[in-house]
Amino acid sequence: MYPDEGSKSAALYRRARGTVADGVSRATITMDPYPLYLRSARGARVVDVDGNELIDFNNNYTSLIHGHGRAEIVAAVNEQLAKGMAYSFGSEAEVELAELLCGRLPGDQRIRFCNSGSEAVMHAIKAARAYTGRGKIAKCEGAYHGSYDFAEVSLGVGPGAWGEPAAPAAAPYAAGTPQGVLDDVLPIPFNDGEAAERILAGHGDDLAAILIDPISSLVGMVGLQPEFLATVQGLAQRLGALLIFDEVVAFRLGLSGAQGGLGVTPDLTALGKIIGGGLPIGAVAGRAEVMAVFERQGGKARLPHGGTFNANPLTMVAGRTCMELMDPGAFDRLNRMGEELRRQLREAFALANAEGQVTGEGSLFRLHLHSRPMVNYRDAWMRAEESRRMAELHRHLLNAGLFLSPYGSGCLSTAMEDHDLSALADGVLGGLRALRE
Numbered sequence: 269m270y271p272d273e274g275s276k277s278a279a280l281y282r283r284a285r286g287t288v289a290d291g292v293s294r295a296t297i298t299m300d301p302y303p304l305y306l307r308s309a310r311g312a313r314v315v316d317v318d319g320n321e322l323i324d325f326n327n328n329y330t331s332l333i334h335g336h337g338r339a340e341i342v343a344a345v346n347e348q349l350a351k352g353m354a355y356s357f358g359s360e361a362e363v364e365l366a367e368l369l370c371g372r373l374p375g376d377q378r379i380r381f382c383n384s385g386s387e388a389v390m391h392a393i394k395a396a397r398a399y400t401g402r403g404k405i406a407k408c409e410g411a412y413h414g415s416y417d418f419a420e421v422s423l424g425v426g427p428g429a430w431g432e433p434a435a436p437a438a439a440p441y442a443a444g445t446p447q448g449v450l451d452d453v454l455p456i457p458f459n460d461g462e463a464a465e466r467i468l469a470g471h472g473d474d475l476a477a478i479l480i481d482p483i484s485s486l487v488g489m490v491g492l493q494p495e496f497l498a499t500v501q502g503l504a505q506r507l508g509a510l511l512i513f514d515e516v517v518a519f520r521l522g523l524s525g526a527q528g529g530l531g532v533t534p535d536l537t538a539l540g541k542i543i544g545g546g547l548p549i550g551a552v553a554g555r556a557e558v559m560a561v562f563e564r565q566g567g568k569a570r571l572p573h574g575g576t577f578n579a580n581p582l583t584m585v586a587g588r589t590c591m592e593l594m595d596p597g598a599f600d601r602l603n604r605m606g607e608e609l610r611r612q613l614r615e616a617f618a619l620a621n622a623e624g625q626v627t628g629e630g631s632l633f634r635l636h637l638h639s640r641p642m643v644n645y646r647d648a649w650m651r652a653e654e655s656r657r658m659a660e661l662h663r664h665l666l667n668a669g670l671f672l673s674p675y676g677s678g679c680l681s682t683a684m685e686d687h688d689l690s691a692l693a694d695g696v697l698g699g700l701r702a703l704r705e
């Protein structure tokens with residue numbers, strides 16, 4: 269049972285704290301009183317160092333679309349391992365993954381690879397600045413886009429620092445965020461086109477880009493309303509700013525990502541997670557004319573872009589193999605399973621007679637322990653009592669062998685079967701009933 273101070277995970281965490289600041293290298297995997305340490309992972313399941321088996325609905329925060337250790341990806345990586353891991357040369361593997369991804373995105377696309385979604389967002393913002401010659405960006409209040417200073421503004425901000433609903437504050441996430449960074453980010457409320465108009469209207473001279481995640485987990489995983497999208501598209505066009513889609517997560521929604529479903533062609537797209545087949549990756553893709561900022565003209569690009577491990581062949585072959593396996597049939601099956609899971613989870617709330625709701629799309633889902641209508645970050649923000657109950661539910665699920673993120677979000681992988689879905693729905697039903705008691 270978790271927690272158990274006598275467990276191997278607890279002991280490893282105590283040891284880790286002697287060398288690793290806060291014990292782990294990712295804020296997102298901390299757990300109180302200690303995180304689990306894994307022994308192995310295969311398909312939809314992971315086993316911790318104490319021998320506990322869990323169904324993994326986190327899938328390394330949505331990056332493992334085939335679950336763990338998909339045979340074809342492992343074989344491709346092994347074959348490449350024997351030929352070299354990373355070198356200061358081009359590789360055919362890079363060209364192949366680039367062709368696959370550009371072929372799936374709409375229009376005449378170019379791409380550059382990097383090593384994380386954070387980098388992808390950063391390079392997309394820098395590309396927009398280089399293209400427009402402007403400095404500011406707009407982003408949706410509370411949306412997570414990785415760990416670039418500008419992308420972090422207004423992240424994790426609580427009610428005390430929100431500011432007016434129609435004029436969210438550019439509040440810092442990290443201590444020491446320079447005032448200049450805060451001055452250059454304009455938060456807009458998700459799904460509020462009127463507010464976006466008001467906030468951005470006067471920025472025709474200095475706004476480089478509007479950054480949107482069409483299905484942001486921290487914004488509640490609520491859908492992007494078509495009217496808001498249309499307003500933002502219109503604004504970007506009118507102001508001469510670029511539209512950047514952060515599809516680091518959303519690209520798992522379909523063959524052409526969220527933009528395919530929405531019928532929109534952003535100027536730039538930040539990619540990551542699934543496109544690396546389980547290995548570290550990021551990429552920025554976009555219209556050829558915009559991506560020309562990366563091209564050398566007269567010896568130097570407007571936006572020079574280096575990176576020792578960019579497009580390393582190991583990641584490239586893993587990504588290509590993973591994405592080839594994600595054909596239209598695979599997306600259909602996965603998204604239908606997502607629909608079915610959300611149905612079963614809603615049924616669990618009804619059967620438990622518990623307050624709550626389920627959001628998400630495709631293979632993504634998030635549980636909420638309240639019933640207020642949700643259209644933006646402030647609606648999704650967990651009140652103190654909801655956070656306490658979510659922590660209890662999370663622990664109940666963990667002890668039932670089910671692993672989600674600590675705030676109740678998760679995703680499916682192609683390694684999952686129908687019985688995995690019902691196991692989660694049963695676990696949630698049991699957890700909600702336990703909460704009532």
Ligand SMILES: Cc1ncc(COP(=O)(O)O)c(C=O)c1O
Binds near residue numbers: 383387413514
């Ligand atoms: C929407 C979104 N953008 C960007 C990132 C950053 O990606 P990475 O963790 O690979 O840096 C994440 C990570 O969770 C994300 O969810």
